[in-house]
Amino acid sequence: MTQLIVSIFIQWLVVPSIILGVFSFATTIIAKAPKGEINVSAHGGFWAGIVLFVMYVVSQIGQVSLPHISLVLPVLKVEPLGLGLVIGFALVGIVRYVIHTRFVGLLSLLLISMSATILFQYVFFADLRSIMLSSTLGFAFGALLHISIFPNSIRELWS
Numbered sequence: 001m002t003q004l005i006v007s008i009f010i011q012w013l014v015v016p017s018i019i020l021g022v023f024s025f026a027t028t029i030i031a032k033a034p035k036g037e038i039n040v041s042a043h044g045g046f047w048a049g050i051v052l053f054v055m056y057v058v059s060q061i062g063q064v065s066l067p068h069i070s071l072v073l074p075v076l077k078v079e080p081l082g083l084g085l086v087i088g089f090a091l092v093g094i095v096r097y098v099i100h101t102r103f104v105g106l107l108s109l110l111l112i113s114m115s116a117t118i119l120f121q122y123v124f125f126a127d128l129r130s131i132m133l134s135s136t137l138g139f140a141f142g143a144l145l146h147i148s149i150f151p152n153s154i155r156e157l158w159s
Helices: 002-032 037-063 078-098 104-124 126-149 151-157
Strands: none
Touching (some): 002 037, 002 104, 002 126, 078 104, 078 126, 104 126
């Protein structure tokens, strides 16, 4: 019974919350972008990310099935975990350099489309769930590791 509760908690609360946290992080970056051209770029990236996500959903609509709520925790896969760790660490490091440039639009596009697509895949493609779980946990760990090593790297996002 305990294993069942832990499995459901991790699969259907923790992991989706992390993915939504990435989406929220992107909206925070957009909100903190300086006014003017850079802010327009950030908002353009947001909407481009949404459009890219919708394009992905439309391309996959024939393969979508009803969500299958598994009661067994998927296996943690090393490769997606490591890749997620590297990407999470790098993206948080990149934020401080691009927030004051027009590249913030590309960063917001990437974070918005990535988080929405991963959540969609996680919910509707049970065979990809193990990969999405591993990469999401790796991403979160990499991002938090970067913040713990370089706490000033994202200070202006919360000030």
